[in-house]
Amino acid sequence: MCGPAGSGKSTYARMLEPAGYVVLSFDAEAWELGHRVHPLPADVMQTVHDRLQNRLTELVTRGDRVVVDTSFWSRISRERYRDILAPLGVTPTVYYLDTPRDVLLGRLRARSNAGPDDVHVPAEQALAYLDGFQKPSPDEGPLRIIRHEPDTLRLPG
Template identity: 60%
Template sequence: MCGPAGSGKSTYARGLEARGYVRVSFDGEAWALGHRTHPIGDDARQVVNGTLQDKLVDCVKQGKGVVVDSSFWSRASRDEFRRLCAPLGVVPVVYYLDTRRSILLDRLAQRENSGPDDIAVSRERAIAYIDGFETPTPEEGPLRIVHVTSPM
């Protein structure tokens, strides 16, 4: 999964999970470690990414389909997971949730910090996330674009 905060990644990933994929979630792992605000620090981010990578590799080795529920906001972060998958014979497909800015901001404004998929994000931080997001391109590898045009 790939998209800015509020794009609907977790909802979409849960749909894939219902179809048999194992969902591993950055926000879920961070929440389990006690992190209730974003962004988390660099050390914590490395721990969470390491956990996601370990779970991904374990699932792939067991022959399970996996959906990684994370923003993958930069090409570098997506490339890191591609490099991890290459020796396993897996070419990841990026599902990019292309969500209108107004929807993103509305969704994030409604968050209440009630759980890992509801982390409160200030408007200022939300705008920084949106503006800093590096949209994936087909040159990176397999890409599926999901156009999100209405609130969930």
């Protein structure tokens, strides 16, 4: 899953679970480690990614289908996961959630820090996330763009 905070990544990832996917969530992992404030320090981010990548490798090696729920905000962040999967013979498909900016900002304003999918993101930080986000492109590898109107997220038919 790829998209800025508030794009619907976690919702979409959970929709894939009934199809047999295991969801690995950056936010859930950080929450489990006790982190409630974003952005996370660089060392904590690395720890969370290390844990996700180790689990991803284990699951893929045993043949499970996996969806990684994190922003993948930069091309290099997506390449790092591709590099981990390549030796296993796996070419991941990036599902990019193309969500309108006003919808993202509204969702983030409504967050209350009640859980890992509800981490409060201050307005200034939300804008920085959006402005710094590098959209994936087809030259990176398989890409599915999921465009949706507010609150109408559906699996592609």
